[in-house]
């Protein structure tokens with residue numbers, strides 16, 4: 001495993017980490033969750049990502065139960081939660097958003113579900129137009145001072161809202177956001193590469209990036225249709241289909257064009273796509289998702305592909321998916 005600092009913070013996160021969205025409590029039952037977390041930890045993964053909304057709290061309870069069972073030393077791994085969407089199917093107004101009330105209560109609930117005394121990373125899952133940024137920053141600062149959260153960050157916030165959070169934090173001597181959690185993959189680059197470009201040097205922000213395979217698309221599994229046991233075949237994720245595959249399947253066509261390059265490098269398109277994310281030095285950790293052991297095992301192999309991605313190869317890859 002390779003370890004990278006979370007932006008300018010001192011925390012060393014494994015370059016490949018592991019998340020629970022759309023899997024834990026759905027396609028992944030307790031026994032599989034145990035296998036996956038054990039495999040990840042064995043291979044040096046030290047960051048497990050979660051959120052209040054994943055399975056309406058079920059994913060966090062399952063992860064907490066398995067981590068307690070596995071008994072890895074608490075100081076050898078990091079766990080996250082995210083607040084915003086709520087942990088109910090239909091949250092009441094106070095059960096969602098980024099008000100001081102919900103940020104604090106959601107933290108306490110995540111601590112209970114994950115069975116930990118503190119969250120290593122805690123994210124605002126989306127911006128909340130109904131709450132002043134200053135209120136959210138102050139709530140996060142309070143949790144940091146109480147030792148319930150070690151690093152707080154944002155997820156899919158526009159760059160100007162992140163800048164505003166830093167301004168408020170600086171002016172009021174409060175803890176500022178350390179990291180952002182954006183989508184980043186070969187088919188979704190703009191925000192990480194262009195919109196956030198000024199944030200890295202100015203504020204030392206790290207990134208924990210999500211959907212490195214665009215929900216599995218970049219593995220090539222959708223090249224010939226939607227397999228019955230895949231994420232996009234699951235009724236809960238029907239809403240994802242068009243955005244992942246493209247209105248006329250044009251995103252599938254791009255993935256097919258990656259295959260000859262992967263063949264040349266002696267790897268799969270999944271490993272190629274993950275290694276491509278790792279090649280961006282602004283990426284602190286690439287969060288993997290997996291519904292089976294073989295997938296995680298295979299995807300962890302992306303680290304061996306990284307040295308093969310010199311500038312010329314990266315240019316060819318980018319051209320193939322243009």
Ligand SMILES: NC(=O)c1ccc[n+]([C@@H]2O[C@H](COP(=O)([O-])OP(=O)(O)OC[C@H]3O[C@@H](n4cnc5c(N)ncnc54)[C@H](OP(=O)(O)O)[C@@H]3O)[C@@H](O)[C@H]2O)c1
Pocket residue numbers: 018019020021022023027049050125155156181182209210211212213214215216217219221229230231232270287288289290291292294295296298299
């Ligand atoms: N902050 C946010 O808003 C946000 C949003 C989304 C995700 N996340 C985080 O990011 C993590 C990773 O995102 P993601 O799950 O979308 O990542 P991803 O790597 O794009 O997709 C993972 C899915 O692709 C399929 N897959 C993975 N490896 C494969 C392989 N080698 N061959 C064939 N299929 C393979 C599996 O689904 P199937 O087997 O079911 O097809 C797996 O669950 C999440 O768990 C979550 O923690 C955060």
